Amino acid sequence: MDTLRDMLRLMLVPGLGTVRLTRLLDTFGSAAGVLKADFEELARVKGISGPVLQALARKHWNDSEVERQLEVLETIGARPVYRWQNEYPVYLAQLYDAPSLLFVRGKVEHLNRPCLAVVGTRGPSLYGREMVRKLSEGLAAAGFTIVSGLARGIDSLAHVAALDAGGTTVAVLGCGADRIYPAENQKLAERIIEQGCLVSEYLMGTPPEGKNFPRRNRILSGISLGALVVEAGATSGALITANLALEQNREVLAVPGSILSPASQGTNRLIQEGAKLVRDYRDILEELNLGAVAQQIEMKEILPASDTESLLLKQLTTEPVHIDEVCRSSGLPVSTVSSTLAMMELKGLVKSTGNMQYVLAREARQEYRVKVD
């Protein structure tokens, strides 16, 4: 709680952005360390100067707002996830501009399952509506967490398809975690909190302003192994996500469409520029080098792919085992264990039972079987 209070104090310093906050935390070791630092120490940190330096050195924290933030967080049941925690999304943590703190409502553990961003236009055609449903269902059934932005159109449809397929989904918000935008998605947001989670880097009460969405998109793709653009007009915001995904070294995948359809202008151009054309969700497994997995799943001959996987399999039973216990018994670092288990879950070898606990998935394997059309 102290950490959260300290982090909120820092996040409320006007003008102190993500990258400089990370630099301060890295320099002084913790939020408390930053709060204690004096003018001279602070001034030595690259980029800390002017009003931000003054504000940090003067230590006039906005504690009334900090308390208000804590109240709202408690009311909505959001929990903080710090960059230095295991629960923080592994891939997102690699980004230089990853937020130091995420506010999460729902099941945090889904952030470290294999994620795929599914995005697109707010005004899809009938074709787009059908394709996002088919692909998201297939991906969710194959074990992917579907990540999107809770926007109208393709985003919402991707969330719904994942939920309907009994899969999991993550919505990354461009506003505070206490606000649902657009309002019509209130019911959907509640379902997502049940079966997945809502994620935001913004303080409570932050309105869904236009400038937030491109920033939000970097988290969307940052969490994910790749970004699938289902339909996008020539100037769709989904193209921003695709570009960010490329910058982040993620796979970019797109659904082709008629040249005459405005909603496929952006996706066709992406393919022309090198995005992978997707005809089927299995193309995506293939493209992410999970093709062998899909095949194995179809053949129902699931074998561990590495020594690490073999070792971890031996630590698990049909009763839930906590990830800390797996680390202890295997002697492997928690980072290795969590990422390996996530991949093993995708392959249908193990199954998360929540609260960082895992079981062998031999009996549960059916859920991960790839459906053949």
Added chain:
Amino acid sequence: MDTLRDMLRLMLVPGLGTVRLTRLLDTFGSAAGVLKADFEELARVKGISGPVLQALARKHWNDSEVERQLEVLETIGARPVYRWQNEYPVYLAQLYDAPSLLFVRGKVEHLNRPCLAVVGTRGPSLYGREMVRKLSEGLAAAGFTIVSGLARGIDSLAHVAALDAGGTTVAVLGCGADRIYPAENQKLAERIIEQGCLVSEYLMGTPPEGKNFPRRNRILSGISLGALVVEAGATSGALITANLALEQNREVLAVPGSILSPASQGTNRLIQEGAKLVRDYRDILEELNLGAVAQQIEMKEILPASDTESLLLKQLTTEPVHIDEVCRSSGLPVSTVSSTLAMMELKGLVKSTGNMQYVLAREARQEYRVKVD
């Protein structure tokens, strides 16, 4: 006429195919040389043995059929074009299995203009019909000769669009040049003979058998800089053309379409496997490294791109000059002159006036201007 008679004698030897005929011609220097060769000389040629060797050595030519062939050729106004002639398509001549003789009805000179194969399903959707028209019109107006197979569907529509745009088109047949298949394309074939040409490697009277079409397709792509597949089902013959084009080191281009459209299954898969996605005919100019050309044409600032082009420009006037004269005055070999003039024609620098004669195209440039939608 003697050469043609001798070639027909050889082509009528049962079992003697294209590649071995070429080898014989290369070995003995001419058709007459092959006819005179004795058993021992013939037996030394790789692949010449068994019944073919016997037939060649025995020299029992089917001269009645030769005379019949000559009659039909004269009746339909077809002319022979030999591999060793300048009129023979430059790109086709590079293939190991290029026919030694083509029968051509119409304007032979179009075979050495920049050609693009436009192919696709015999059963196009409304989308395919619209796309083949738009793309073929644009390409024809930009100076390309549209090459296709006179089949129903995409092929016929490509020919028609090129003709309607005032461009030129070449139909490569899978039967004798005296037969039009399908019969419903009789009128179209007549238009093609007027504004372009019909080409076949088959003897007169050869029926349009299934086995001929894959072979025909190698000529279709072999003449061309690339092959554009507009619409193709999962098992369309157009995919054979695409594969041949790849083997021949030609560009393969395809129009994307809805994943749900059967007629786009093949084209989407081609793109997935590396074919270039085409949204617009200018994409094709770009892909064939003629993008700069298109831009130059749009800017109406046409400049020679090389010393060869500059030199050739100096030999030309607004009065037609024969290509032999250009060779003599420039001191360049005919192969260089003909291929350079073909490219210059695409760029709108020069214009063919038929009969291997060229003029400067300064005044005529408008015809080559790229239309902007």
